[in-house]
Amino acid sequence: MSYIEFLQDYGGRMVDGSLITLVQFVLATVVSVLVALTFGLMRLASNPAVKGFATVYVEIFRGTSLLVQLFWIFFVLPLFGITMDKFTAGFIAVGLNMGAYGAELVRGAILAVPKGQWEAAKAINMTPAQRMRRIILPQALVIMLPPWGNLVIEILKGTALVALISVTDLMFQARQINISTFLSVQTFGTALIIYYVFARFCVTPFMRAVERRMAFKIGRA
Amino acid sequence: MEWRWSWVWELLPQFIDATGKTLLAAGGGYLIAVVLGLVLTLAQRTPWRPVTVVVRELVEFIRSTPLLLQVFFVFYVGPQFGINLSPWTSGLIAIGVHYAAYLSEVYRGGIENVPKGQWEAATAINMSTVQTYRRLIIPQALPPAIAGMGNYLVGIFKDTPMLSVIGVAELMHTANSVGALSYRYLEPYTMVGVLFLAISLPTAFFIARFEKWVRRKMGM
Amino acid sequence: MTTEDMSQYPLRLEGDNIPMVRFANVRKSYGALTVLDHLNLDIDMGEMVTIIGPSGSGKTTVLRMLMTLETINGGVIYVDGEPLTHMEKNGVLVPANPAHIRRIRSKIGMCFQHFNLFPHMTALQNCMEGPVQVLGMSKKEAEERSLELLDMVGMADKANQYPSRLSGGQQQRVAIARALAMRPKVMLFDEVTSALDPEVIGEVTNVIRKLVDAHSLTMLMVTHQMGFARDISDRVCFFHSGVIAEQGSPAELFGNPQNERTKQFLNAVLESN
Numbered sequence: 001m002s003y004i005e006f007l008q009d010y011g012g013r014m015v016d017g018s019l020i021t022l023v024q025f026v027l028a029t030v031v032s033v034l035v036a037l038t039f040g041l042m043r044l045a046s047n048p049a050v051k052g053f054a055t056v057y058v059e060i061f062r063g064t065s066l067l068v069q070l071f072w073i074f075f076v077l078p079l080f081g082i083t084m085d086k087f088t089a090g091f092i093a094v095g096l097n098m099g100a101y102g103a104e105l106v107r108g109a110i111l112a113v114p115k116g117q118w119e120a121a122k123a124i125n126m127t128p129a130q131r132m133r134r135i136i137l138p139q140a141l142v143i144m145l146p147p148w149g150n151l152v153i154e155i156l157k158g159t160a161l162v163a164l165i166s167v168t169d170l171m172f173q174a175r176q177i178n179i180s181t182f183l184s185v186q187t188f189g190t191a192l193i194i195y196y197v198f199a200r201f202c203v204t205p206f207m208r209a210v211e212r213r214m215a216f217k218i219g220r221a
Numbered sequence: 222m223e224w225r226w227s228w229v230w231e232l233l234p235q236f237i238d239a240t241g242k243t244l245l246a247a248g249g250g251y252l253i254a255v256v257l258g259l260v261l262t263l264a265q266r267t268p269w270r271p272v273t274v275v276v277r278e279l280v281e282f283i284r285s286t287p288l289l290l291q292v293f294f295v296f297y298v299g300p301q302f303g304i305n306l307s308p309w310t311s312g313l314i315a316i317g318v319h320y321a322a323y324l325s326e327v328y329r330g331g332i333e334n335v336p337k338g339q340w341e342a343a344t345a346i347n348m349s350t351v352q353t354y355r356r357l358i359i360p361q362a363l364p365p366a367i368a369g370m371g372n373y374l375v376g377i378f379k380d381t382p383m384l385s386v387i388g389v390a391e392l393m394h395t396a397n398s399v400g401a402l403s404y405r406y407l408e409p410y411t412m413v414g415v416l417f418l419a420i421s422l423p424t425a426f427f428i429a430r431f432e433k434w435v436r437r438k439m440g441m
Numbered sequence: 442m443t444t445e446d447m448s449q450y451p452l453r454l455e456g457d458n459i460p461m462v463r464f465a466n467v468r469k470s471y472g473a474l475t476v477l478d479h480l481n482l483d484i485d486m487g488e489m490v491t492i493i494g495p496s497g498s499g500k501t502t503v504l505r506m507l508m509t510l511e512t513i514n515g516g517v518i519y520v521d522g523e524p525l526t527h528m529e530k531n532g533v534l535v536p537a538n539p540a541h542i543r544r545i546r547s548k549i550g551m552c553f554q555h556f557n558l559f560p561h562m563t564a565l566q567n568c569m570e571g572p573v574q575v576l577g578m579s580k581k582e583a584e585e586r587s588l589e590l591l592d593m594v595g596m597a598d599k600a601n602q603y604p605s606r607l608s609g610g611q612q613q614r615v616a617i618a619r620a621l622a623m624r625p626k627v628m629l630f631d632e633v634t635s636a637l638d639p640e641v642i643g644e645v646t647n648v649i650r651k652l653v654d655a656h657s658l659t660m661l662m663v664t665h666q667m668g669f670a671r672d673i674s675d676r677v678c679f680f681h682s683g684v685i686a687e688q689g690s691p692a693e694l695f696g697n698p699q700n701e702r703t704k705q706f707l708n709a710v711l712e713s714n
Contacts (some may be wrong), residue, residue: 072411075400075410076406124619139559156285
């Protein structure tokens with residue numbers, strides 16, 4: 001079977017899988033950003049209970065494997081009455097995991113904003129919330145965008161694990177096709193190239209463009 | 222659902238045995254990654270442009286595709302050409318190559334961190350390239366690289382569960398089989414999580430200490 | 442702070458001639474290191490007071506405490522007759538809550554050594570930020586006022602530039618406009634020329650001169666520019682080891698210093714110039 005024939009026969013399923021991967025990726029990224037902002041800010045709270053809770057969250061999710069977390073959420077959480085369908089469990093698990101890494105990026109970026117900025121905001125009598133929202137976060141955003149570019153690629157790669165709870169993403173389709181055809185080079189090779197092209201020529205350039213735009217917006221370009 | 226301690230104790234020896242295999246996989250994979258990563262870094266610093274471009278893109282390729290897929294690829298592609306690799310061999314190759322790409326970036330960052338003036342000073346005292354790397358560049362590139370190398374040591378450890386999909390009998394694989402037999406997943410998966418935490422948290426802590434120690438020792 | 446008898450401090454300053462700022466027995470220490478030891482200093486309305494002294498003498502700390510960037514370990518600071526660091530509760534002074542601090546702090550503005558302009562906002566936006574966000578002023582009004590102030594500091598033509606495009610002197614002038622936009626009663630200048638190249642110091646000191654001439658602002662300044670301090674101040678305080686070693690009119694302090702430390706310091710500074 002030539003590669004062209006292979007694509008004619010199985011390309012459609014690859015495309016279906018890719019679309020599921022895309023949706024999982026977008027949803028997982030949204031969850032990650034929300035988790036990262038929430039826990040990153042909580043990590044900087046002065047209240048020890050809030051700070052402690054966020055630290056425990058971050059350490060647990062960064063200290064164990066995404067795969068373990070995914071299985072735990074999908075197989076064990078229902079025992080506690082929290083049942084999610086596999087699609088939801090998939091992007092939630094990836095988002096919660098990557099969000100913990102993102103929280104550290106948020107925290108680090110906020111701490112990297114020069115101390116003088118906090119003081120100047122205080123000197124014009126801003127409330128703590130105003131200082132954070134108007135002065136610190138916009139600057140932190142520019143600082144954290146480059147590492148987020150890497151994290152977003154990790155999120156994309158992380159979504160491949162949802163295949164193991166039978167979400168029919170690209171990884172899942174590749175595995176199914178491989179089982180029925182044993183054309184491993186073609187199936188897995190094609191899937192690798194799709195991930196690569198999407199990451200390298202769509203996601204990364206997009207993140208770079210956002211970086212440039214933000215840097216320009218805050219007047220550093 | 223109730224937590225059954227008695228079952229946990231019953232499973233524990235099996236899980237500890239599997240933890241050993243997990244550590245073996247992580248250690249073996251890391252060894253490959255440390256060495257191959259250096260090769261990838263140095264290849265990108267050769268003056269021969271086609272090599273640097275191809276290796277650079279190869280690193281990008283490995284870094285931007287899922288490890289899980291790479292594991293399947295390595296495991297299933299061999300037999301198509303009549304080469305049968307055991308799950309362990311394929312697993313170590315896949316995870317080792319994957320992390321070699323990451324480590325090569327860490328090394329590269331470390332080397333690029335060394336100020337240009339150091340190279341010029343080395344030229345000024347007429348050092349050879351090898352001498353310059355050995356005496357000046359690597360000692361200065363290493364301390365900042367330790368944090369990254371340590372992170373990926375913990376990272377490779379946490380990624381070993383992916384080898385369970387091709388039948389490497391590490392922790393996750395053990396938990397899956399125990400769970401499938403008993404239809405109880407609470408204890409096995411929780412135990413895997415706890416064992417991972419119990420290893421990765423202290424490791425991360427000691428790496429941070431080690432990094433500080435090296436920096437102090439080198440007067441940085 | 443807890444062991445101090447707070448009843449020695451009045452709940453508010455009353456009378457005809459109350460100072461704009463009063464430091465009463467103010468103490469500040471970092472661990473075992475005492476930075477300020479029982480500081481007592483009154484600054485009258487409209488007065489320009491300059492603080493000079495060797496580095497580490499606690500002079501910048503005075504300004505930072507007044508701006509509430511540092512907490513104090515004892516004593517009370519009053520602004521415009523009311524306690525800043527404390528508030529009344531059941532007839533005694535207790536440490537102020539954030540709402541009280543914000544209310545009193547609104548009377549104080551500050552310019553920093555490193556300007557601390559907001560890098561993600563233009564010069565104009567920097568000036569409008571406080572009036573719009575904190576004072577709740579309309580954008581139109583805030584813009585008018587900010588442009589006026591930028592004009593006053595000679596930066597009207599750069600209103601739409603981001604700080605990264607401005608020189609140090611220009612940034613500092615915008616920072617002065619930003620502080621003034623909040624209509625403070627007291628302005629603090631913390632070594633505002635120390636980070637500047639020598640040739641642009643004049644453009645900043647000229648703006649401060651203008652303020653002294655035109656406004657009834659009360660000002661407190663820390664500087665290393667002795668000539669400028671001498672020209673412009675109503676009173677100069679020489680700080681040494683956390684206390685005011687000597688104070689007086691510029692003519693007295695620079696012309697006929699009494700304290701040995703002051704003499705040494707002035708000699709050392711003048712020699713280096």
